[in-house]
Amino acid sequence: MVTTALAPNSADDPLAYRPVALVDLLDRVLATGxxxxxxxxxxxxxxxxxxxxxxxxxxxxxxxxxxELTGDEGPPPAAGS
Incomplete structure (x- = not known):
């Protein structure tokens, strides 16, 4: 009888096969919150x-x-117009 090993599923543990540096993790947390x-x-x-x-x-x-507004959008509308 021949058995084949299944390929690891990244949905089970997404960090199991990809090392993540602490700096990269902190950057992602601060960027998204x-x-x-x-x-x-x-x-x-x-x-x-x-x-x-x-x-x-x-x-x-x-x-x-x-x-923030970029220079392409023009000045904000004047008050009272």
């Missing part, structure tokens, strides 16, 4: 005393700022 969220609950004897929900957006200013 990422949201980090979490919940912290402090409880004693199964009684919730404090619950904190955290949500942080990590992105570069360039990724969040609206695109």
């Amino acid at each position: 990422v949201v980090i969220s979490g919940d912290i609950t402090i409880a004693i004897a199964d009684v919730d005393l404090v619950r904190v929900s955290l949500r942080a957006l990590v992105a570069s200013v360039g990724a969040l700022a609206p695109p």
